[in-house]
Amino acid sequence: MSLPRLKLISFTLCPFVQRAMIVLNEKNIPFDIEYIDLSAPPPWFYDISPLEKVPVLLVDDEPLFESMVICEYLDEITDGSLYPADAFQRAKNRAWIEFGSDILSTTFEFYNTSDEKRFKHLIDILTDRFEVLEDEISDGDYFNGEKFSMVDAVYAPVFRYHKRIAKLKDYGLFKDTPKIKAWGDKLLERDSVIKSVPDSYEHDMSNYIKKLNSVFRNEVKDSL
Ligand SMILES: N[C@@H](CCC(=O)N[C@@H](CS)C(=O)NCC(=O)O)C(=O)O
Known part of the structure; x- marks a missing residue:
């Protein structure tokens, strides 16, 4: 399956970002990452993050926010779910x-x-x-x-x-x-x-x- 281009907008200490990173790593999904300074976010961050929080996943440049939504999306576009079948x-x-x-x-x-x-x-x-x-x-x-x-x-x-x-x-x-x-x-x-x-x-x-x-x-x- 061909995957979209993915970029994770991150902050070095964020535990919610780590969830998404772990899923990306577990499923061997290629991605880019950009760390931002949450105390002074770049102006473009406000356009892609409705709650002004990280993580945001850019999927072919379209933003997706909320860590669990991101994790479940990543799980669904790849084989072998990280959730039980039942x-x-x-x-x-x-x-x-x-x-x-x-x-x-x-x-x-x-x-x-x-x-x-x-x-x-x-x-x-x-x-x-x-x-x-x-x-x-x-x-x-x-x-x-x-x-x-x-x-x-x-x-x-x-x-x-x-x-x-x-x-x-x-x-x-x-x-x-x-x-x-x-x-x-x-x-x-x-x-x-x-x-x-x-x-x-x-x-x-x-x-x-x-x-x-x-x-x-x-x-x-x-x-x-
Ligand atoms: N419910 C959100 C929580 C994300 C969150 O709280 N991120 C923190 C960093 S760890 C954040 O961006 N805080 C910025 C702020 O509140 O201004 C998720 O699961 O993605």
């Missing part, structure tokens, strides 16, 4: 993808809040979310068992965030979730996941955290 299992996978998006927004708030009480509450929320998720993971290396799926593409950036956080300070988020820990480690060593961020990622992430005015930044600043 409709109910597919729907359940999509529900756990929503759960992953919720963890991402909670993690974003965890990075950014300057309210001590809220920060502690966010640790409890995240710990609880991972405990709930622990019971949903199949036996095997990946969420559905032995086969890498769309759910894995969504959670890999979540674990990249949390591995980074744990390296700076261990908040015990995974203390009662050995399956999650093993799943996260497995995902982070996968080629498609490693290649979903630029070489500058660690450095850019440290700079991002240094500039925060938040409880988290204050707690880890000496380790950055």
Whole structure:
């Protein structure tokens, strides 16, 4: 099948961009990439991104926005779906993808809040979310068992965030979730996941955290 010309408009630290990159890598889809500075986007970005967010996928120059819409489009134009064949299992996978998006927004708030009480509450929320998720993971290396799926593409950036956080300070988020820990480690060593961020990622992430005015930044600043 001949594929359209694809270009991913990206930001180096964005976990939603990473989802799309992982699917592109998993399915060996040729694409171009352009990183933009989200603090000062180029004027053309406003014409292609209705919500002024990345990722945007240019498909033969036509913009497509929203990471999961992009991931599903990429899955549909190539062979071998990253979703289960059974409709109910597919729907359940999509529900756990929503759960992953919720963890991402909670993690974003965890990075950014300057309210001590809220920060502690966010640790409890995240710990609880991972405990709930622990019971949903199949036996095997990946969420559905032995086969890498769309759910894995969504959670890999979540674990990249949390591995980074744990390296700076261990908040015990995974203390009662050995399956999650093993799943996260497995995902982070996968080629498609490693290649979903630029070489500058660690450095850019440290700079991002240094500039925060938040409880988290204050707690880890000496380790950055
Ligand atoms: N629901 C969107 C979320 C994308 C998103 O939040 N992207 C962030 C970067 S990680 C962004 O572009 N933020 C720019 C802004 O909010 O101004 C998706 O899944 O694509």
